[in-house]
Amino acid sequence: SLALAHGAHRLGKRTDPMMERWRNYGLGQFIHWGVYAIPGGQWNGASYGGAAEWIRSWKGMPKEAYDNLYKEFDPENYDPSALAKQAKEMGAKYMIITTKHHDGFCLWPSEYTDYDVTNTPYGKDIIGPLVEAYDAEGIDVYLYFSVMDWNHPGYRSVLATEEDRSAYESFKEFTRNQLLELLERYPTTKGLWFDGTWDEAWKEQAEFADNLATEMRKKIPGLIIGSRFRPDDYGNRHFDSNGDLMGDYEQGWERKLPETYEDTNGNDWDCVMTIPENQWGYHSDWRGHVKTSYELIEMLVKSVSLDGNFVLNFGPDAKGDIRMEEKKLATEIGQWMSKNKSAIYNCGHIDWEKQDWGYYTQNRVTGEVNMVVFNKPINSVLRIKTSSKISLQKIYDLNDATKIYDPEEISQDEYIIQLGDEELAEPKVIVIKYDHSKGETKGYEKAKT
Numbered sequence: 001s002l003a004l005a006h007g008a009h010r011l012g013k014r015t016d017p018m019m020e021r022w023r024n025y026g027l028g029q030f031i032h033w034g035v036y037a038i039p040g041g042q043w044n045g046a047s048y049g050g051a052a053e054w055i056r057s058w059k060g061m062p063k064e065a066y067d068n069l070y071k072e073f074d075p076e077n078y079d080p081s082a083l084a085k086q087a088k089e090m091g092a093k094y095m096i097i098t099t100k101h102h103d104g105f106c107l108w109p110s111e112y113t114d115y116d117v118t119n120t121p122y123g124k125d126i127i128g129p130l131v132e133a134y135d136a137e138g139i140d141v142y143l144y145f146s147v148m149d150w151n152h153p154g155y156r157s158v159l160a161t162e163e164d165r166s167a168y169e170s171f172k173e174f175t176r177n178q179l180l181e182l183l184e185r186y187p188t189t190k191g192l193w194f195d196g197t198w199d200e201a202w203k204e205q206a207e208f209a210d211n212l213a214t215e216m217r218k219k220i221p222g223l224i225i226g227s228r229f230r231p232d233d234y235g236n237r238h239f240d241s242n243g244d245l246m247g248d249y250e251q252g253w254e255r256k257l258p259e260t261y262e263d264t265n266g267n268d269w270d271c272v273m274t275i276p277e278n279q280w281g282y283h284s285d286w287r288g289h290v291k292t293s294y295e296l297i298e299m300l301v302k303s304v305s306l307d308g309n310f311v312l313n314f315g316p317d318a319k320g321d322i323r324m325e326e327k328k329l330a331t332e333i334g335q336w337m338s339k340n341k342s343a344i345y346n347c348g349h350i351d352w353e354k355q356d357w358g359y360y361t362q363n364r365v366t367g368e369v370n371m372v373v374f375n376k377p378i379n380s381v382l383r384i385k386t387s388s389k390i391s392l393q394k395i396y397d398l399n400d401a402t403k404i405y406d407p408e409e410i411s412q413d414e415y416i417i418q419l420g421d422e423e424l425a426e427p428k429v430i431v432i433k434y435d436h437s438k439g440e441t442k443g444y445e446k447a448k449t
């Protein structure tokens with residue numbers, strides 16, 4: 001393998017308590033909020049077909065007009081504790097907030113730029129009260145930060161000339177200053193979710209990024225940083241030139257999910273997901289498919305079944321209100337989570353053969369296996385094929401203690417159970433308790449952590 005000064009500094013998963021806590025979240029909330037919520041994907045009577053937070057890059061939005069929107073930013077309905085309570089009700093264990101998106105507008109009072117909340121009619125810090133409100137609800141806070149910054153004069157996507165390089169040096173210093181400032185102001189931050197690091201200019205900054213990550217972890221020991229931050233010595237991101245994951249978890253699943261455990265390379269990972277097809281910031285005219293709570297619950301369960309976290313995005317409008325569709329989904333997901341959280345929190349992958357009826361998650365504390373059933377077969381029979389000999393103790397409906405299932409062993413390590421005649425009204429969790437002492441089960445080995 002190649003000798004890399006700035007490649008992966010660790011092979012395999014982090015095993016410290018902060019990362020264990022991250023690994024057991026299951027469900028997170030993303031919040032995309034900024035001045036892009038003011039136009040909300042529309043300008044001069046025309047609707048932008050791209051993602052609302054990218055409207056500044058649209059030919060239909062004059063840059064001058066966009067760059068003056070901050071003078072109208074005055075979210076009179078912004079209510080951090082209401083947002084935190086809604087997230088709690090949904091069952092989110094962590095929240096990622098955009099401190100600065102690609103447009104460079106800062107939702108906190110930054111010493112290093114005037115393009116921030118203090119120079120808006122609202123005039124106050126947005127981030128601080130949100131951090132406090134979510135901490136108060138026991139929801140861990142992570143900060144999204146876009147390296148790409150369309151507002152900073154020193155930003156470059158490519159370093160073609162000496163002028164570019166000297167300008168970029170000022171941009172790098174600015175970026176470091178802002179990141180250290182954020183960690184100083186919000187010391188309960190558990191991690192950073194970086195974005196906007198795909199440009200050539202940044203891909204040349206292996207040493208700078210590596211040193212900055214080290215410096216940030218000095219400020220907040222154990223800080224969790226994903227794979228979308230650093231480039232390696234050869235400009236490779238997410239995976240270094242030896243194919244090893246850089247960062248504490250893989251950030252490659254944006255609006256998409258791995259299909260199999262192999263797709264995850266056995267790494268920690270998160271999936272960040274929009275409710276419409278591709279809108280992170282508020283867009284007043286959602287086009288195309290808006291996901292239902294069942295679709296989102298299936299993505300959540302699939303993520304947990306493959307050892308990932310599922311982070312669902314919300315985009316408050318210009319006044320700071322959450323739109324009706326998002327409120328409804330948060331409530332519906334929360335209703336399911338309130339009855340089935342034991343199949344999500346502290347759960348992960350088990351290497352039993354995937355079945356069409358749904359997904360397995362294994363509780364890392366109890367060792368119990370959850371069958372999360374989405375598709376009831378026409379013959380009402382659920383097949384279970386374990387990966388090694390186990391001795392079954394009890395199979396029961398998580399939400400109906402009177403419902404016990406008698407497994408019929410139909411071949412080596414293969415069982416079937418009979419569902420009742422009733423249609424599934426919602427995804428059903430069936431719990432399998434089994435005696436781990438009999439027969440060696442790799443999955444339970446993992447649960448000993």
Ligand SMILES: C[C@@H]1N[C@@H](C(=O)NCc2ccccc2)[C@H](O)[C@@H]1O
Pocket residue numbers: 032051053054195198254272280
């Ligand atoms: C989390 C999302 N990431 C931003 C984005 O630009 N995604 C598009 C993209 C995703 C991956 C590589 C390049 C570009 C979106 O605006 C959201 O902030």
